[in-house]
């Protein structure tokens with residue numbers, strides 16, 4: 001079945017945040033001043049169980065979802081995650097499962113994840129320089145540990161891409177070193193424009209490094225050619241280093257919105273369904289599932305929500321909306 005929203009955009013991808021906890025305190029995502037020792041993270045009873053996630057995912061796949069991405073918080077902190085991947089891998093009609101992670105537990109878990117049916121993984125790393133990386137993640141974890149996780153993932157046969165958030169004054173000088181390093185390794189690196197997700201990360205237009213600025217830096221070191229998208233609605237704009245098969249990508253939510261082809265639904269850590277990364281309100285599927293609703297009722301509810309969807313936050317972003325509009329925090333919704 002294929003369902004569409006008010007702008008004719010089909011429902012094709014589902015991103016599921018499996019925990020709101022993280023062992024990093026990236027300054028642009030979970031600043032320590034807000035997410036401190038006393039921060040009220042969700043108790044386990046308020047997270048969807050694996051059975052609940054499986055049930056929801058099965059309904060979404062029936063309604064057209066082809067791709068599921070697990071995220072967080074840090075998804076590898078959720079105990080038994082490979083078990084969830086096994087359950088999701090068995091859903092008929094689901095073509096792709098991905099995981100987005102900070103990779104601190106990847107060296108330990110890569111084999112199990114692969115064994116459970118995971119094929120690809122996106123690792124977040126914002127700098128090679130260890131001091132700088134530690135000042136960004138604010139948790140003392142080293143670049144080396146992330147790189148060991150990446151090596152292990154490749155060793156067990158997971159396809160790896162790397163995500164780098166670029167923020168003015170934070171890590172622009174790491175753009176070229178990161179590109180060189182991952183080009184050598186044959187790993188796709190994607191540069192992400194700093195986004196105004198949530199209300200706690202001190203976002204400001206002046207701190208955004210745009211795709212054009214990043215591209216200009218790269219162009220003085222590498223020759224790049226554009227690559228056509230693999231499918232409509234692909235998040236990253238892709239380029240290839242001329243003469244190789246290695247790619248770089250740009251995720252341009254701020255300078256070039258991609259809302260017109262957005263096919264993504266999101267289930268946050270608290271079991272609420274959001275139809276945009278920048279939404280303020282979600283529909284509580286945890287409560288819905290826990291009050292004994294049938295699969296038919298579940299599917300009807302998803303259809304109703306998707307049919308009413310009009311989200312296009314990035315396309316409409318203004319200084320005013322970025323400052324004042326309420327929106328869910330990144331660590332709940334998972335990017």
Ligand SMILES: Nc1nc2c(ncn2[C@@H]2O[C@H](COP(=O)(O)OP(=O)(O)OP(=O)(O)O)[C@@H](O)[C@H]2O)c(=O)[nH]1
Pocket residue numbers: 069071098100122161163192195235236251253262264277314334335
């Ligand atoms: N504004 C916006 N940003 C998005 C959207 N989807 C993903 N992103 C951002 O893109 C960055 C990379 O996300 P990933 O978790 O690696 O997922 P992906 O890029 O869809 O992964 P692939 O399937 O490998 O292309 C994160 O910062 C996300 O928040 C979207 O629909 N809107």
Ligand SMILES: C[S@@+](CC[C@H](N)C(=O)[O-])C[C@H]1O[C@@H](n2cnc3c(N)ncnc32)[C@H](O)[C@@H]1O
Pocket residue numbers: 022028029071072073074075100101102122123124163164165192193194195196197201330331334335
């Ligand atoms: C919220 S994290 C969750 C998964 C995992 N903890 C990780 O970092 O990969 C998902 C992605 O969102 C990105 N992200 C977080 N905050 C962001 C922001 N304000 N702007 C752009 N990307 C952001 C992260 O760099 C990461 O690639």
Ligand code: SF4
Pocket residue numbers: 022023024025026029030072073074102124330331
């Ligand atoms: S970006 Fe990922 S690793 Fe960093 S604080 Fe957010 S959830 Fe944690």
Ligand code: SF4
Pocket residue numbers: 258259260262263264275276277278311312313314315
């Ligand atoms: S801003 Fe919202 S509607 Fe636009 S691409 Fe991102 S998630 Fe989709």
